Amino acid sequence: MSSKWSKRLTVSVTGVLLAGSLAACSSGQEASTTGGSGTAQGGASGAPANSQAASGTKISDKERTVRVVFAENPNQPIKNNSIIQQEILKQTNMKLEYEAIPTSNYTDKKKTLIATNNLPDIIQLDKQDLNDFGSTGVFLPLLDYMKKGLMPNFKKFWDANPDMVKMTVDGELYAFPAIARNEAKNGFGPVIRTDLLKKHQLAEPKTFDELLTVLAKLKELYPDSKPWSIRNGTQQLLATSAYMLGSGFNKGNPMYFDKDVEGGKYVFGPASPAFKNVLSYFNKAYKMGVLDTDYATSTQQQWTEKLTSGKSFFFLDNSGFGLNNTRDLRKSQQDATFQVLPIPEYAPGKARANFYATVFTGKTFAISAKAKDPEQLIKLLDWMYSEPASNLMNFGIEGTNYTLDEKGQPKFKEDYVAKFKTSTPTPYYALYSDLGCCQLSFTPYYTNTMTQFQVEKMTGNWDALNDEYWKIVGSDKAYVEPVMDPPLNKQEAARVRELNVTLNTMLDQEYDKFIMGVKKIDEYDAVIKKAREMGATELEKIYNDALARLKK
Template structure:
């Protein structure tokens, strides 16, 4: 009897202990759900998430990269990347959003939020942040009041890609300075002088196509129109004009007619590439690095990479960004990229199971631990910490990429699966790039000059983020943009190529106004005024 009773006692005690443990674990897990500590990892078992984002030619996405593997170890989430070439990304994204077939996590932008948030495609995030479930992101949110501009009706539908310690950069005019020096040509001070300079280079090199463009008409207009006195954003022609102090629908303005006039002169003079409307990024790169083209207006930092490629055959050749030329007497202007918010957002599908755990995962990606991992790799293997606890790549690791293409830093980023062009909500770009360039010996006087020119040119001004809209405004913006894009997108090339006389663009402006361009301006300007109250 004593032995039997002892056995029962042992069983009861064991059951009580096990129940107590489960109860404690339950309480602990509940505490984590409601009050996560700073830097705490999300509670998750083995789970696979599909993440879709755009892929560039410069930084190819490597599946199962070291960073992906480490994220799985630390969080229990295996990330499967669906990388779509950037040239096809918008079409693929729109198809999935329209058919309500959204992957678990998807790269979007503010225009997608305006157009599709009302469909219920994206998981709303504000309740999670208000409950204290996003402490890492909340710190950055509080530090950057402009992030409220990403909301619709006060609701946030995606985690914005946020930069850290970013140097100023933007669209700029880049030219073969060695050719100007060789032929005694001054750096153009105005866009009219620029056409004259390009015409002279065309005379000297008859087989050349002086001005090359990537990704077609939309990219050409987005890169150049603000410098030429108007403005344009792909898919949405609205932009903030600092000189006017208001939002303007660029293609429905008189100033945009001047943009088309300038591009028409460049095209009909044989200066602008005859294939500008269909050139891919690879073709663009080949023309500029092969010596066929001498000038571009785009992300001016490409000029540094093109110079390295050029110098493999022409040791004295180099591209350099120009001070922004005047578009009218005494007037020049350009825009820095937003050096905190890249324009990308990562939305969680509203159909995911256990959304809270994915929200926690995304919030963890804004922690210091995740920032170091997702931009510098694994501590001790890929980087160390300096005296200020800042991550620094290990020189012996970086040096393995010295001869890699297209550049050492892009090759390293691709190998690790890191930084701005990967799935990295809290990213490093120039901070890590500068380290790699200095370690590989690709940082030189040309780099110093480039970054100083951009930083010191008073023509540059910050790019303004769009104001937050209400759901009704967002729906109306979507409808108007659909009408305007259908009408205008097919018109631009006709005027650039001279298929239509420029005076007929006045009719296009009138039609754009009739289709709602003025209403679009009113919506944005009222939303902006509302934000200032």
């Protein structure tokens, strides 16, 4: 992204900032996704002089409790008063009180808190929440605080990453985006029992049609099996697979950016002919007995049990799960191996997939507009984007949990990591839970693969399987970086929210009818027509107009 473009962007979209604040960067997004140091990812090599916590002056003169609500992943239980929380209190006088809500219930709980304007001091949101509710007055607007110089650490990331302006709504920023640190690239991908392919002399599938043929053969060899299992229902199945099958789908807002349509544009997936092919493919898999008949209701726990008990042989989801599944399965089957495949072709010569976002995941942290002394909360969150705070919130206490290597980068202490060598579900999740750290906690500048790799190598869980996995994913040219949605104005955001509620209410009742064969695939044309009449075309126009406006 050019400096010239960045300067125009600052003036047209975020004029409340100092002129030229984005002009300083030229390719910040690209630099920040290379897996380099924290400095490369936004220049936060240390807290500026006016960062109170880093300079020895505490953010609050007296102890203040800060209530934080965020989602709790079952792999990483959250506990209050962790080592990190204790140290944050010591350094800042801000006592973080976590209210972690199970991921399965988080969306409903979050919407209730927003709708009733009964927010905690800080709440975890996603990009859709910002579009839906950013202009309603429930979240604290941030750009004036940045202009006043109260967000120096965060502003370094803002200046270095022009794409961050896409987090704004109607020209305003309502939340701090979570930013990844030194993130390796991976994403949704097809994972299969390669040991069974070798055992039965089955070639690795190069196309999605070949995949069904291979899974059908495994079903024939193992009649009681459910070859392709999924977790968390139909929405997850479509979200993980539709793009690779030539269409696209996102949970909650099925709009997606398709690089292969008219040079790149937004498409409402379920209202496109290509989506009909997706449903047809899953209908075929269902009729063949390849797709788990319980796919619509299968939980993550049930999914894991099927994969690690030898009941299922394939999944298309977060491909990194295959490494953990292999270790669990090898407790009973010594040579069992789940490994990711290169992305199969959905049509001759066409294969595609998205990496997970390696800088901005879509997770954000907003401050309640009703919070007392909001400047303290601003300073607290800004401090968390400094490298010392990031070291603390991802590695714990220096000297106790980690040391700095010759490059000044944190490295866990082996004696600390050794405590989790046999922990479940994985040593790194157990360590994260103990510290209260990293991506799945309240960590605005977080690590994921950076810390995971260290723990796996120190506990002896890194082997040739890991090397092969990261090599396959990293060299697969089918993967591309995801495109962050453009910022919407207040009217657009409100209309998108209204249309999505109407469309999703109708569409969510239709998908399974076609996958399970209750309705014939040709009948989906009527669903497409109905979706268009109900606003799918209007939604596409809103997003594509917003994209064109941003480019100007």
